[in-house]
Amino acid sequence: MGTRERIIDAAEQAIHEFGIAGATTRRIAVQAACSEALIYKHFAGKEELFLAVLLERLPALAPALAELRQSVGKGDVAANLTAFALTALRFYARTVAIGGGVLGDPPLIAGFRAMLAETGAGPHLPILALAEILRTEQRGGRLDPAIDAGAAASMLMGACFHRANLACFVSLPDDDESWAGTVVATLVRR
Amino acid sequence: MGTRERIIDAAEQAIHEFGIAGATTRRIAVQAACSEALIYKHFAGKEELFLAVLLERLPALAPALAELRQSVGKGDVAANLTAFALTALRFYARTVAIGGGVLGDPPLIAGFRAMLAETGAGPHLPILALAEILRTEQRGGRLDPAIDAGAAASMLMGACFHRANLACFVSLPDDDESWAGTVVATLVRR
Numbered sequence: 001m002g003t004r005e006r007i008i009d010a011a012e013q014a015i016h017e018f019g020i021a022g023a024t025t026r027r028i029a030v031q032a033a034c035s036e037a038l039i040y041k042h043f044a045g046k047e048e049l050f051l052a053v054l055l056e057r058l059p060a061l062a063p064a065l066a067e068l069r070q071s072v073g074k075g076d077v078a079a080n081l082t083a084f085a086l087t088a089l090r091f092y093a094r095t096v097a098i099g100g101g102v103l104g105d106p107p108l109i110a111g112f113r114a115m116l117a118e119t120g121a122g123p124h125l126p127i128l129a130l131a132e133i134l135r136t137e138q139r140g141g142r143l144d145p146a147i148d149a150g151a152a153a154s155m156l157m158g159a160c161f162h163r164a165n166l167a168c169f170v171s172l173p174d175d176d177e178s179w180a181g182t183v184v185a186t187l188v189r190r
Numbered sequence: 191m192g193t194r195e196r197i198i199d200a201a202e203q204a205i206h207e208f209g210i211a212g213a214t215t216r217r218i219a220v221q222a223a224c225s226e227a228l229i230y231k232h233f234a235g236k237e238e239l240f241l242a243v244l245l246e247r248l249p250a251l252a253p254a255l256a257e258l259r260q261s262v263g264k265g266d267v268a269a270n271l272t273a274f275a276l277t278a279l280r281f282y283a284r285t286v287a288i289g290g291g292v293l294g295d296p297p298l299i300a301g302f303r304a305m306l307a308e309t310g311a312g313p314h315l316p317i318l319a320l321a322e323i324l325r326t327e328q329r330g331g332r333l334d335p336a337i338d339a340g341a342a343a344s345m346l347m348g349a350c351f352h353r354a355n356l357a358c359f360v361s362l363p364d365d366d367e368s369w370a371g372t373v374v375a376t377l378v379r380r
Binding site: 017018019020021022096097098099100101102103104105106107108109112113116117122123124144146147148150151152154155156157158159160161162163165166168169170171172179182183185186187189 | 207208209210211212286287288289290291292293294295296297298299302303306307312313314334336337338340341342344345346347348349350351352353355356358359360361362369372373375376377379
């Protein structure tokens with residue numbers, strides 16, 4: 001395993017154990033058995049390192065979106081969207097601590113914002129991708145054309161993101177499966 | 191102004207400047223011109239102090255929910271919900287850094303979780319309150335009875351919460367007003 005990989009692993013471990021706030025480059029360097037200087041040789045800063053953890057170590061939404069895109073025109077729209085919502089929920093549950101940690105750290109968020117603006121990336125892109133898939137289903141006559149696809153995508157992703165956050169604070173009464181099924185049924189109803 | 195108030199003000203200021211991660215009791219004590227021991231005399235821990243900031247200093251959702259409840263049966267349902275969504279969006283924009291900071295700090299989140307479980311409070315309660323309002327509008331025949339009120343409330347609050355988070359990371363293309371209007375129209379459509 002290369003040094004870069006070892007540093008990313010160590011960062012992931014440190015975030016898991018101590019949170020973003022406690023995942024200092026000193027701790028990461030000890031865990032990766034390298035110097036702090038070597039971390040900065042591979043990553044411009046903590047922002048870049050944490051983004052690498054997000055993009056390279058955590059389950060991504062991209063495969064789930066690709067699978068949903070593959071299922072356009074096939075099977076049951078509501079069932080496909082429910083399966084996607086459950087994957088999104090799991091994804092957000094895994095990433096909520098990193099995203100939250102960044103939000104709780106003003107200098108880090110400024111760095112993230114600049115980096116995302118430069119690369120054109122961002123946590124809003126899955127909403128746009130989902131909206132495009134919903135539009136394709138509308139063109140195929142499988143989804144109510146009166147639905148605004150962008151708004152529907154905002155609501156489905158937003159509900160999953162919010163629920164993943166809430167679950168960190170309280171025990172939610174209903175289980176994820178029935179919750180996701182009811183949310184999608186309400187969203188796609190005719 | 192009493193000591194307790196002065197400490198809460200200092201904590202709010204420290205969170206704003208340094209984030210949750212940097213809002214140490216030492217910094218808060220300096221700002222409040224008191225000892226760290228005095229902070230712990232008024233608050234069992236950082237969790238309790240940060241919760242006091244959330245509950246006593248930030249604009250609350252409760253008045254917005256009360257206003258929405260007052261408007262049941264009056265005016266246009268979609269317009270009422272859109273106005274509420276905009277208030278929720280502003281509320282979440284103000285609280286996202288505190289909530290996120292807690293999520294990025296594993297010991298803090300454990301303390302928060304225990305405290306919320308003990309008091310029966312929690313960030314999921316506004317969803318339940320909104321769902322109850324939607325049910326009342328359904329009973330009055332002003333909202334499609336096919337809508338699951340709980341799911342609709344999850345989606346509306348979730349979309350607002352998610353958008354407040356996204357806005358910290360990227361510049362969103364559409365303005366809040368038209369976004370909220372389209373989301374509500376998609377949610378309440380018949």
